[in-house]
Amino acid sequence: MIVTEEILELSSVYLKRKVICTLIVPDGFENLDRMNLLLLNDGQEIENLQLKTSLATLYEKQQIRPVLVAAIHAGERIQEYGTVGILDFKGRGSKSAAYASFITQELLPKLQELIGMKTFETIAFAGFSLGGLSALDIAWNNPDLFDKVGAFSGSFWWRSRDLGEGYCDENDRIVHKIIRQKQHRPELKFWFQTGTKDETADRNKNHIIDSMDDTVDLIKTLENKGYSRPADIRYVEIINGKHNVETWAKAMPKFLCWAFCK
Template sequence: MLFSKVTSTQDTIPSVLLKREVILDIFIPDHLLGNETLNLLLLNDGQDAVGMAMEETLNVLYQKNKLEALVVVAIHAGENRIQEYGVAGMPDYLSRGSSAKTYNDFVMTELLPYLEKELKIPINGKKGFAGCSLGGISAFDIVWNNPDYFDLCGVFSGAFWWRSKDLKEGYTDDDRIVHQMIRESKNKLRPGADSIVEPSPALKFWLMTGTEDETADRNRNGIIDSIDDTIDIIKELLKKGYQRPEHISYYEMVGGKHNVQTWSKALPAFLCWAFSRKSYL
């Protein structure tokens, strides 16, 4: 079926866990018949959905018949963003991300049931979570730790530098928190990867960086840290048995910066990779 337009609405869910009202921007294609396979994308930093041109991008892709039916739920961040985003149970060296576990629990035990019961959105297709910068590693963390629910993750300019030790305190690359989480996790794709024997579901990952994301270059190898850190995430995933391009897609935007304008330009590529009528997975 060809969807011609997206309906955008805003809702608010009272979160007991986060102790705040969480604003949601929800994008649903018009003229659903009720018998479609309906996919779901959660988006961190939902307050940036307008700047990322989410509605306009969805409209264009639907009009070109490039997307399956997709519900996008953009979750607005709160004033406590720097604590709610991160890796659950693993705050950084400044104790940021201390509420990441609570945010994870909000998504899984409050938000998803709310979407199903209160908004009556029947999700029977693929389920993904995406985010930019710190919101990106939050999305990655939640997908990685809930592989029985989610199918895929999208990370735009992910803050994969997130570390447990300051650069001045004897930091090494082993102190990067997301990389450590992957190494120490039992998640793996096939028996034989590392020392784990039980395979995990075949998650898929779309990782994006911009060549002008930043200027920092910790190891002075001529490659900015955001690219190095993202490539090293891919290496950790490969060690777990995930493969390219079947499970991992890397998109490097020449001239891309660490801002909403760049991420809006990358958005169509991610959506087509994740939810295209012609599978890019």
């Protein structure tokens, strides 16, 4: 199946700016009675992520169902990505509520209008680093809209208090607390990826880098809410993987197969 690339530009009332989305569309979509949707944060990276190549290969092998990809180019990402209603210790994420409203109130309806379908078969939302945190937070707060969420090297360190000397309280990690305190979202499925060389920081000195620690702890938090592996949660660890698009590009086919397998 051939994929084509188109540009969608929206004037967002919530973000008060123009938002560019790169759409990757499967050939002949107008003849399909079913379509899946992937929203992708940091959509300006799709070329480096080799996303079109991965999709074309998976279609050729008949491993995934047709999916429309809306790759959303980042704006002021340190403010627009984050956790809705809860800023980090530096006041970052101040526009995350506006970004969530853009996704749910502006982008999704526009995509449904463009594709000519009221609903998509499966809707997934994914992102990288801070974009992964954003995708998880928005999906968690809108389980009626999203079926699956993916976080590549997610910034799950996002915290309400800075790291100081002798710091050892992990209860300040914001997204862990959100999931602990909010109602179980049984409809959602989760995909997480880390790389063994994502970083070198090890704040609790347990010889496991923080990005892996934070992700594994988040998975444990989800399991405590009633989710299980592998039915609801998939975790991919890439040996020698780094916090960069090259590693995420390697992981992308695994995510696409998980999210949209035939």
